Every structure is written in C-alpha cells, then in structure tokens.
Amino acid sequence: MSNEQMNLRLEKLEDLRSQGILLYPDKFTINAELDEAALLKDRTSGVRVAGRIMGIRKFSKFMFITVANIEGSLQLLLSKEEVSEVSYNQFDKFIDIGDFIGVEGHMYTTKTNEKTLRINSCEFLGKALRTLPEKWHGLTSIETRYRQRYLDLIMTKETQARLLARTKMVSAIRRFFEDHNFLEVETPVLQHTSSGAIAKPFRTYHNSLDTELNLRIAPETYLKRLIVGGFTKVFEFAKCFRNEGISPQHLQEFTMVEGYAAYWNYLDTMKLMRDMVLYILDRTFHTTTITMNDHIIDFSLDWDIVSFRDLIFRDTGIDIDLYPDVKDLYQETQRHNIQFEQSEVESLGRGNFIDLLYKKMCRPQLIKPTFLVQHPIELSPLARGNDQNPALTDRFQLVVNGAEIINAYSELVDPLEQRRRLEDQALLKSNGDLEAMEMDEDYLVAMEYGMPPISGWGFGVERLLMVLTDSDTIKDCVLFPLTKKL
Structure with a gap:
C-alpha cells in the first residue's frame, strides 16, 4: 500500500474528528447478526446491524453498501431520500472500504431478489487506515495469508x-x-x-x-x-x-x-x-x-479393518513377522527396491523402521x-x-x-x-x-x-x-x- 493512500485516509480521519464525530466509539447495540438479518421478512423495521464495509456501489441519489463479518454479509441501501443530505454527503466523502459502520433500518428485497436493509440512520464505528487487498484478485500471496491471517479471513x-x-x-x-x-x-x-x-x-x-x-x-x-x-x-x-x-x-x-x-x-x-x-x-x-x-x-x-502386517505385505510383498531384526528387515526392503535415505534409517529401532516403511509404501493408498x-x-x-x-x-x-x-x-x-x-x-x-x-x-x-x-x-x-x-x-x-x- 502506498503512503499516499494511507495519508489520504489519515486526512479523512482528521476531517471527521474536526466535525466532532467520535472516531472510535465504545459500542453499538445490534439486534441481529448480518446472516440473521438476511433472513428477515420484508418491511421488518428497527433492524440494527454492524460490520466492516466490503463494497460500495454509488449512483446519483443512492448507494449500495456491503458489510460483512466472519459469518456472513448483508447489502445496505443508503438513500438521500431516507437520511439527511448531510449524513449522505458525509458518508460519500469520508467513508472507505474497510471502515466499520452501524446502521438501523428496515428490510426489503431488491429487483434482483437480494435481501437489503434500507438505512434510516447510520453511525461511524471505526476508520481503517490501511487499504484492503483488491477484491477481485483477493489475497494471492500464501506467505501473506499465513503471516497476516486477519487479512486472509477478511x-x-x-x-x-x-x-x-x-x-x-x-x-x-x-x-x-x-x-x-x-x-x-x-x-x-x-x-x-x-x-x-x-x-x-x-x-x-x-x-x-x-x-x-x-x-x-x-x-x-x-x-x-x-x-x-x-x-x-x-x-x-x-x-x-x-x-x-x-x-x-x-x-x-x-x-x-x-x-x-x-x-x-x-x-x-x-x-x-x-x-x-x-x-x-x-x-x-x-x-x-x-x-x-x-x-x-x-x-x-x-x-475397513486391516492389520499392520497384512497391509505391508499387500503393498510390498514383505512379511514383517519373518524379520525380527531391523537390519534383516532393512536388507529385505532393499531386495524389493524400496529406497530410503541412509540418514532416515541408520539409527532407527525396528518399530520406527516399520512405521517408516508403512508411511512410505502403504499409508498414501488408504483413502x-x-x-x-x-x-x-x-x-x-x-x-x-x-x-x-x-x-x-x-x-x-x-x-x-x-x-x-x-x-x-x-x-x-x-x-x-x-x-x-x-x-x-x-x-x-x-x-x-x-x-x-x-x-x-x-x-x-x-x-x-x-x-x-x-x-x-x-x-x-x-x-x-x-x-x-x-x-x-x-x-x-x-x-x-x-x-x-x-
């Protein structure tokens, strides 16, 4: 992420603070999880949800916002007709993907049959100073997915x-x-x-x-x-x-x-x-x-139930019961062209060597x-x-x-x-x-x-x-x- 992008978000944060908006409020009371709200009937009112903004689609007088958490997502509709122009413009100018919001509104279903909450009121719940990875390509670096698991989860x-x-x-x-x-x-x-x-x-x-x-x-x-x-x-x-x-x-x-x-x-x-x-x-x-x-x-x-001896015999032709000494068993595996690294076997007792033989020759075949x-x-x-x-x-x-x-x-x-x-x-x-x-x-x-x-x-x-x-x-x-x- 460039310093320019982060600086822009910091500027928005300062603008919000200058307007007296609490940047990191202590709580927001919800009455439905995002996945639960998506199951509510149309015209259910007083629905309060919160989440991280994962998508914004802007039109002339309204915008669709997608908020999400680990268990689900919900589409929101923010319209100039249903909130004050000040609130709408404030959201339009200062809110980014990655930020957190809490909203209250009522449910309806769009023409494309997607359950949506029409926002009556909206509260800012937290600014993301870093830009999330680009949505369509996702998090492609395996290293980053492990080191920054929170991004992978998002x-x-x-x-x-x-x-x-x-x-x-x-x-x-x-x-x-x-x-x-x-x-x-x-x-x-x-x-x-x-x-x-x-x-x-x-x-x-x-x-x-x-x-x-x-x-x-x-x-x-x-x-x-x-x-x-x-x-x-x-x-x-x-x-x-x-x-x-x-x-x-x-x-x-x-x-x-x-x-x-x-x-x-x-x-x-x-x-x-x-x-x-x-x-x-x-x-x-x-x-x-x-x-x-x-x-x-x-x-x-x-x-299936199968014995260690029968499984190894089935997959290698070696009857381990005939070789009570680990050196003799190792020589028998060599006669069957089963190769091991010398460092793998030189210090192993019979039990651990049999286990190594099983893991190499038998276990992958058990589906x-x-x-x-x-x-x-x-x-x-x-x-x-x-x-x-x-x-x-x-x-x-x-x-x-x-x-x-x-x-x-x-x-x-x-x-x-x-x-x-x-x-x-x-x-x-x-x-x-x-x-x-x-x-x-x-x-x-x-x-x-x-x-x-x-x-x-x-x-x-x-x-x-x-x-x-x-x-x-x-x-x-x-x-x-x-x-x-x-």
Whole structure:
C-alpha cells in the first residue's frame, strides 16, 4: 500500500474528528447478526446491524453498501431520500472500504431478489487506515495469508468457511464427549520428561526452579495419573509441541484431543471414535459424505479393518513377522527396491523402521476410512500387548485419505512391563534414535499404585479438519500458523 493512500485516509480521519464525530466509539447495540438479518421478512423495521464495509456501489441519489463479518454479509441501501443530505454527503466523502459502520433500518428485497436493509440512520464505528487487498484478485500471496491471517479471513471465503468449521468442530467434539459422560480436564504443558508419544520435544528452562523442562508432546501420562486418582472418563483439549520437521501434514504446535475410559478396551474405543466422527460430520458439515482428492467418501458406510502386517505385505510383498531384526528387515526392503535415505534409517529401532516403511509404501493408498490394527509392540511403548501374540499391541489408527487422524489403544497398566519397555526405549535413545521415548520414573510410581483396565485415544484437531475439508496443507487449518521470522 502506498503512503499516499494511507495519508489520504489519515486526512479523512482528521476531517471527521474536526466535525466532532467520535472516531472510535465504545459500542453499538445490534439486534441481529448480518446472516440473521438476511433472513428477515420484508418491511421488518428497527433492524440494527454492524460490520466492516466490503463494497460500495454509488449512483446519483443512492448507494449500495456491503458489510460483512466472519459469518456472513448483508447489502445496505443508503438513500438521500431516507437520511439527511448531510449524513449522505458525509458518508460519500469520508467513508472507505474497510471502515466499520452501524446502521438501523428496515428490510426489503431488491429487483434482483437480494435481501437489503434500507438505512434510516447510520453511525461511524471505526476508520481503517490501511487499504484492503483488491477484491477481485483477493489475497494471492500464501506467505501473506499465513503471516497476516486477519487479512486472509477478511478476503478469502474458503479460509472463512474452513476456520469457522474448525470452531464448530471443536464445539461438536466437546459436546459429544460431555454427552457420553466424559469430564474435561487440564494437565501440565511444562513437564520434566517428554513422555506420552514418540516425538522430539521443545526444551525450555525454568529460572526459579533452576531446571530444564520440556513443552509437552502429549498429555497421555498425566491423564492416566488421573485414572489412578479415581477419574474414570476424562478428555482434554491439549496444546502440544513437537520439535519435528515441517511438512504439509505436521505442525510444531497443535491441539490434541486426548481421552481415557477406565474398564474399556480398544474395541470399545473403536466404536466410540466411529460414532464421534459421524457426529462431527453431522454437526459441522450436515452430511456424512465428503469429497477428498476427487474421491467421494461416505463415512456412514462400513469402515475397513486391516492389520499392520497384512497391509505391508499387500503393498510390498514383505512379511514383517519373518524379520525380527531391523537390519534383516532393512536388507529385505532393499531386495524389493524400496529406497530410503541412509540418514532416515541408520539409527532407527525396528518399530520406527516399520512405521517408516508403512508411511512410505502403504499409508498414501488408504483413502476410505480404515482402522489399522495390530501394531508391532516396539512401535507402541505405552500400549497393552495382545494376549494371543505378545509381539503385537491392542491398538488402532484411523486412516483417511492417506492421513492418520486418530490413534487409540488398550493401555498398558502393568507397571513392571511398562518399566521394561521404557528401559528398552531409553537404550534406543542412547543409541541415537531421537524419537525413542524417555524414561518417566514419576509415571511409573503412579502406575505402581494400581491402574484398572483403560483404553485411550488421541487426535489432532488440525489434522482432522485438514482431512475433512480436503485441505492441501495443515497450515490452512490453524488460525495463526507459525512462520519464520522476517
């Protein structure tokens, strides 16, 4: 924006001030939102609305004004016949697109069948000193859309719809769990260990306590402590932080919804998660059929259930059960001409290598909702082992359109087995596997006081929204994504 344009707006601001007009009044009482007013019957009078001016079309004795907010817009008619000439000329001379106004008037329908409010009185509510992006080209710079999300929300209908859907989705999730008698809780963001998931943490320092701390990567172990303490059904909207690489499907700061139910197993949770997704679709989008990547997916139909082993065998011809040693499994992938960067695999344990193989060769092929089950135990340090095959866990992931959107399992509640597994993870970490889990002695002490059977789940709000809105990148699904400092 040129300095000339801004200076012109500043001059208008000073002119308004010189006329005794309050430039930034403290309030304006409305009795209808913009989208609600558009539904009112003709001749409804005394309608009071407010909004940002997004368009002005001027004629000789009247003008059409479009005002808008995040939820809708409304056309207004300002006519010399219905307001004083002073008010009309004042608006004509000093008001710009981007400014805020409040109006009172009555509804009618134009010859082009557009609901319109005829203005009887108008109040100035705030001057925009900067010019909005040009309407027809919109906000074309992706960088600007992320750095100045407020402009993106003003100008881009797709962004408005997507991020409104996020708000509705969060509300639906909360209502769903509350209706199923889960209690919402909060657990610490600052933690001594980075347990609860396999991820690299952000580290910080507490000056008064003179101690290193981590920003949590997951709320899991604290939520399970609450089960020890007597809670039976809990959930949390938890801000989590993972110091990992940037990709279209990952955020370093994201919102995790995680919950636990005492006396359940993962099959109970599987049913709950299906019911939840259908509830979210109905409440947020009013349909269970979503188009993703040119695929029409009806979530109300049956969902596939496939084991980790069967899926990898189907897509690669490799039976992972035949290769208990990670080096032998890596050599087998090479014989099948499956290529990895050496830096990707040189320090990985068997579980993380299998996960890498699955993500490279299998996950992109999973389009319709699919429950992936029977994960290798090395990949699930906090999950309960399967009674029939201790090398596997009672776990599932929901995968849709190549993205994992829910992770759940029957929890490991045996403190001795948990200690052994965390010791194995600590050994992997000491050998260079940066994503291996840390030892968490305090959590083990809590387990030793006794845990009932538990099943739990977790999913990212942004990842779920990304999949359900068929977004190209997860950054489109957060209000203010992290960007590199200029």
